[in-house]
Amino acid sequence: MPILERAWDEVRDLIPGLHRQEGDRLGLFVPDGEDLTIRCYDHRACLFVMYEKDVAICSIQKLHQEGRFDWPKPLSCHLFPIRVRGRRRDQLRYEEFSECAPALALGEAEDVPLVDFLEVPLKRAYGAGVFTELKTRSDAFHETDGEGR
Numbered sequence: 001m002p003i004l005e006r007a008w009d010e011v012r013d014l015i016p017g018l019h020r021q022e023g024d025r026l027g028l029f030v031p032d033g034e035d036l037t038i039r040c041y042d043h044r045a046c047l048f049v050m051y052e053k054d055v056a057i058c059s060i061q062k063l064h065q066e067g068r069f070d071w072p073k074p075l076s077c078h079l080f081p082i083r084v085r086g087r088r089r090d091q092l093r094y095e096e097f098s099e100c101a102p103a104l105a106l107g108e109a110e111d112v113p114l115v116d117f118l119e120v121p122l123k124r125a126y127g128a129g130v131f132t133e134l135k136t137r138s139d140a141f142h143e144t145d146g147e148g149r
């Protein structure tokens, strides 16, 4: 994961000191089944979390949005709240997470379907063709209020 190690060097001044110390002392990754996952500070916040007032945000994404880092963040984070499962082929599943409730309410109020909210990561993961297919199906679903499945 060299890109995350490079990101770690770049975000050092943004993240809380306790995250920095934990990452330096114990390393950035922990085993997760057959994979590795990013370590969390105190089993709670990802080491790459930073805070603006009381809001937790991704320090990698912040740097990327400011044009200071050339990679948005891990794809699995970028796709959230969609999780990719499946061994032989990808299965995309929505994962309910109570902390996302305000974002869901805003999406509902502004009529932004999840497929549109995730346009950039979906294209990043699967390309424009797959995104267009998903979008077509999503639009048809919304136009018929879910009756046209």
Ligand code: SF4
Residues within 6 Å of the ligand: 038, 046, 047, 048, 049, 050, 057, 058, 059, 060, 061, 073, 074, 077, 078
């Ligand atoms: S988006 Fe991913 S890398 Fe960034 S803070 Fe959240 S869990 Fe960590």
